[in-house]
Amino acid sequence: MSEAASLRYVKGIGPKRAQALAVAGIESVADLVEVYPFRWEDRRAFARVADLAPGRPEATLDLRVVSSRLIRTRKRGFSIFTALLADASGSIKAVWYNQPYLERVLVKDARVVVFGRATLGKSGRDLELVNPDYERLDEDDDTGIHTGRIVPVYRKLGTLGSRSLRSVMFRVLAASTGADLIDPVPAEVRERRGLPPRLAALEAIHFPPGTTAMDDLALRRTPAQRALAFEEIFLVQLALAVRRREVERTRRGAHYEIPDALRVKLARLLPFKLTGAQKRVLKEIGEDLRSPHPMNRLVQGDVGSGKTIVALLTLLVAVENGYQGVLMAPTEILADQHARGILRILREAGSDVKVTVLTGSLKAAARRRALQDVANGYAQLVVGTHALFEAGVAFKRMGLVVVDEQHRFGVMQRMALAAKGTRPDVLVMTATPIPRSLALTLYGDLDLSVIDELPPGRTPVTTLVRREADRARVYDGLKREIAAGHQAYVVVPLVEETAASDLKAATAFAEHLRGAVFPRLAIGLLHGRLKGEEKDRVMHEFSRGAIQILVATTVVEVGVDVPNASVMVVEHAERFGLSQLHQLRGRVGRGGAKSYCVLMVGDGAEGEKARERLATMESTADGFKIAEKDLELRGPGAVFGTQQHGLSDLQFLAAILRDPGLLDTAREDAMRVAGSGGADGVFARLGATWRKRLELPAVG
Ligand code: ADP
Ligand code: MG
Numbered sequence: 001m002s003e004a005a006s007l008r009y010v011k012g013i014g015p016k017r018a019q020a021l022a023v024a025g026i027e028s029v030a031d032l033v034e035v036y037p038f039r040w041e042d043r044r045a046f047a048r049v050a051d052l053a054p055g056r057p058e059a060t061l062d063l064r065v066v067s068s069r070l071i072r073t074r075k076r077g078f079s080i081f082t083a084l085l086a087d088a089s090g091s092i093k094a095v096w097y098n099q100p101y102l103e104r105v106l107v108k109d110a111r112v113v114v115f116g117r118a119t120l121g122k123s124g125r126d127l128e129l130v131n132p133d134y135e136r137l138d139e140d141d142d143t144g145i146h147t148g149r150i151v152p153v154y155r156k157l158g159t160l161g162s163r164s165l166r167s168v169m170f171r172v173l174a175a176s177t178g179a180d181l182i183d184p185v186p187a188e189v190r191e192r193r194g195l196p197p198r199l200a201a202l203e204a205i206h207f208p209p210g211t212t213a214m215d216d217l218a219l220r221r222t223p224a225q226r227a228l229a230f231e232e233i234f235l236v237q238l239a240l241a242v243r244r245r246e247v248e249r250t251r252r253g254a255h256y257e258i259p260d261a262l263r264v265k266l267a268r269l270l271p272f273k274l275t276g277a278q279k280r281v282l283k284e285i286g287e288d289l290r291s292p293h294p295m296n297r298l299v300q301g302d303v304g305s306g307k308t309i310v311a312l313l314t315l316l317v318a319v320e321n322g323y324q325g326v327l328m329a330p331t332e333i334l335a336d337q338h339a340r341g342i343l344r345i346l347r348e349a350g351s352d353v354k355v356t357v358l359t360g361s362l363k364a365a366a367r368r369r370a371l372q373d374v375a376n377g378y379a380q381l382v383v384g385t386h387a388l389f390e391a392g393v394a395f396k397r398m399g400l401v402v403v404d405e406q407h408r409f410g411v412m413q414r415m416a417l418a419a420k421g422t423r424p425d426v427l428v429m430t431a432t433p434i435p436r437s438l439a440l441t442l443y444g445d446l447d448l449s450v451i452d453e454l455p456p457g458r459t460p461v462t463t464l465v466r467r468e469a470d471r472a473r474v475y476d477g478l479k480r481e482i483a484a485g486h487q488a489y490v491v492v493p494l495v496e497e498t499a500a501s502d503l504k505a506a507t508a509f510a511e512h513l514r515g516a517v518f519p520r521l522a523i524g525l526l527h528g529r530l531k532g533e534e535k536d537r538v539m540h541e542f543s544r545g546a547i548q549i550l551v552a553t554t555v556v557e558v559g560v561d562v563p564n565a566s567v568m569v570v571e572h573a574e575r576f577g578l579s580q581l582h583q584l585r586g587r588v589g590r591g592g593a594k595s596y597c598v599l600m601v602g603d604g605a606e607g608e609k610a611r612e613r614l615a616t617m618e619s620t621a622d623g624f625k626i627a628e629k630d631l632e633l634r635g636p637g638a639v640f641g642t643q644q645h646g647l648s649d650l651q652f653l654a655a656i657l658r659d660p661g662l663l664d665t666a667r668e669d670a671m672r673v674a675g676s677g678g679a680d681g682v683f684a685r686l687g688a689t690w691r692k693r694l695e696l697p698a699v700g
Contacts, residue, residue, distance in 0.1 A: 007032060012171040017164065024158030029172055030182045030687045033202050035165065036228075037152030040217050043115045043133075044149060044210060050089035052118040052127055059117075060147050063087050065110045070103045085112065085129075092118065094129040105136055112136050113147040133163070145170045150208045150217070169206050173199070182685050184235050186678060189669045193230065201227040230666055235682070237663075237670035239694040242679045252294040253423045254399035256321045258286055265320070266313055269349040277453035278306055284449045285314050285427065295400075295425035300432075301451030302623040303586025304458065307429045310451070311402040312342055314427055319353055319380045323399025326424075327383045330405045332359045332532050333539055333555055338404070339383040341561070358384035358393070361532025400425040431583060432627065460621050461589035463597045465573070465614045467607060474598050475517055478567055482521060482548050486566035486593060490551045491584055493575040494527070509571070510551040518549060526552040554580070556587055563591035573599035574610030578630040581614075582623050 007029060008018040026032050047059035063085035071080045079100040084091055094114060096102055106112055116132025135146045142148070145167060154165040178199035185195065195201070204224035208217060216222045220229065274282070281299055288295035301307045315325030327342075329335040339357045346353055356379035358370045373379040377396030382388065401424050428446065466474055478488055490513065492506045510525040524538045524547035535555075541547045543562045550556070550565075568588045573581060581599065589595040599614050601607040616629050673679060686694070 010172050010175050013168055017168060020159045028687060029180045031689050032172055033181060034689065035154065035157060036205060037154050039153045040208060041151050041153055042214050043147050043151050048089040049087050049092050054118060054120050058115060060113060060115045062113050065106050065108055065112060066091060067108060068106055070100055092127055092129060094132060096131055110136055111139060113144050115147045149210065150212060152206050173203050173206060182687060184682055184686060185231055186673060186682065193665065195227045195230065230662055233663055233666035234670055235690065235694060237667045238674055238679050238682060241670050241674035245674065248293060250294060250423055251292050252425065254323050256289045256317055258317060262320050266316055269345055271345060275306060275453045275455055277451040278310055281310055281449040281451055282313060289317055294423045295427060296446050297427050297449055298446040299427060299429045299449045299451065303431045303583060304454055304590060305451040306455050307451060308341065311429060315381055315400060315402060318400035323397050324379065324395055325381050326388065326398060326401045328388050328403050329385060331555060332361060332385055333535055333560065335359050335383055335385050336536055337560060353380050354378055355381045355383060358382060358387055359532060360385060360387040398424050402427045404429050405431065432579065457592060458589060459594050461585055461595045461597050463618045465599045465601060465611055465618060467601055468603050474569060481567045487564050488549045488567040489556060489565055489587055490549060491568060491570045492551060492553060493572045494553045506553055513551065521548045522546060523549045523551060526550055526555060528553060528555050560587055561590060566593045566595040569598045569600060571600050573614060574601050574606055578616055578626050581617055582626045
């Protein structure tokens with residue numbers, strides 16, 4: 001099994017490192033070489049000791065050990081290793097903390113190449129190097145791994161740091177003949193597209209040639225990066241092409257009819273006239289429902305574009321045809337709100353469709369009843385959260401699933417739910433405006449509908465970036481809005497929704513507003529740690545106007561709909577991504593009143609930098625433009641989250657975004673290979689990492 005060549009036998013790795021890698025999920029040479037650097041450091045420029053000065057950038061120095069000393073302090077385990085290092089131009093002291101083994105590495109007269117920044121020592125006179133990266137080289141050896149070149153920087157992998165990984169990677173690549181790497185691209189495709197041999201591309205990614213421009217590396221546009229990006233897209237597209245062919249062969253479990261009588265019945269439910277975009281998307285969905293194959297559609301629509309009613313009408317088609325319709329939301333607040341909104345619409349139209357809510361916070365008795373209703377089919381429409389696809393939940397006749405705010409869900413979760421029906425129809429809704437190229441990469445197995453029109457009568461939200469000095473005026477503005485009968489959100493950032501320290505900060509802030517700033521106003525607090533019923537109560541009070549200012553964490557980010565709220569103040573706006581701010585901002589501007597979104601930023605340098613970024617929020621309300629800007633600034637992982645999709649970890653997504661042509665050719669090749677039955681051959685060669693990413697069944 002040369003392909004899965006065990007790392008243990010590669011010279012210079014040894015059983016200990018191999019074990020550490022295995023623990024981190026890296027079993028073979030093929031797995032290892034796909035652990036890509038996340039950045040590179042330019043260590044090409046050599047300097048002489050005489051050139052060093054404080055404040056200069058880091059430099060590489062080719063030195064010799066003049067003398068050295070190891071001091072162990074009495075505190076157990078603490079050590080300082082100092083060495084006097086010299087070249088022809090002068091000498092400098094270097095200090096390493098807690099690396100006592102250096103005593104045996106940096107012996108007198110040894111040649112050592114170091115990379116670091118010179119700083120003034122305690123005396124204030126002499127320069128020194130503190131913990132520089134170092135490498136001992138033989139006299140005639142000029143191929144440093146850690147110095148004198150562009151070096152890769154890796155994320156920590158299990159217990160292995162960047163430097164260890166770099167050594168391992170260098171040895172593995174040096175020992176490789178290419179035969180121990182898995183080439184996922186059929187030779188025919190590699191030739192047709194003029195791709196370099198895989199080993200050469202991998203070498204150029206991990207240890208870029210000396211002529212490489214740092215900018216090109218950072219922007220993922222070197223020929224090697226493009227070649228590997230092509231590989232990744234090819235594989236993803238191949239998996240998608242195969243899945244699509246399967247879907248086309250699959251006949252759905254449910255059978256729907258949409259006679260005119262049903263249309264009329266549904267139209268009577270509508271509390272408003274549908275927008276043109278809503279009608280168009282419903283028509284696309286209707287066509288899916290009439291086809292013999294299961295629907296698999298993504299509906300993209302900016303915040304406030306009216307996705308909920310589209311979901312409801314779709315669900316009711318299933319219900320009217322005798323199937324259970326399921327609506328899954330990412331948070332309990334949203335699930336409850338959906339349930340309430342749906343019940344209101346149904347009640348007003350005199351419909352007797354049975355709606356059941358199933359969330360994690362139901363009390364035991366209520367949960368039992370809900371489970372029973374779902375299992376015996378009494379529940380026609382089921383609204384809930386993740387709790388819907390827990391093991392104990394069985395449906396009588398699930399026909400259709402709507403997943404709201406898709407970007408919060410992983411694909412696996414989506415599939416787990418779908419597995420509870422017999423090939424149910426799936427409609428996924430998202431407010432994340434994903435550029436088309438990315439949508440195809442991430443959701444290539446879904447058809448795409450876009451609601452690109454807002455309901456009439458919306459007034460655009462005025463967005464203002466403000467700083468601490470403006471706070472009093474911001475509060476005055478807030479008071480004025482509330483005096484005029486409106487309501488407000490104050491959003492506080494949480495690093496982690498459940499971290500106790502953060503909750504304390506949110507609670508303290510609400511207390512501060514209550515006591516010192518708005519003593520006469522009704523202020524509520526909403527965060528993810530509240531019990532389900534407490535959350536419910538707060539949200540309900542806010543939506544009926546009993547709470548005037550709602551201090552909230554990002555639990556209000558998705559979907560919450562209180563049209564009377566006309567102001568949102570976001571504290572520490574610099575801590576949020578642009579797309580997230582856009583989602584948040586979508587909570588206001590839902591009624592007829594003029595609305596404001598105030599982004600508070602700190603005064604320091606951080607705040608200054610953020611102001612520039614946040615200016616985008618002031619200048620545009622177009623979620624699509626904002627997402628693109630966000631992608632450019634923070635990269636796809638940060639924008640779409642890491643949980644949402646294994647594929648967003650793809651190293652070269654950035655390359656795809658910049659280069660749609662790459663996607664098109666890879667797709668074309670994937671379709672051809674899938675069409676000629678070559679996919680199984682490609683998949684059979686893939687290692688565990690890729691199988692997981694592509695959601696292929698595990699082998700053996
Ligand atoms: P989102 O797409 O963000 O989920 P919602 O479905 O929550 O948006 O709709 C936002 C608001 O717009 C709701 O108050 C909803 O009742 C209203 N709405 C939706 N469609 C229309 C329409 N065609 N005309 C008027 N109001 C609408
Ligand atoms: Mg919504």
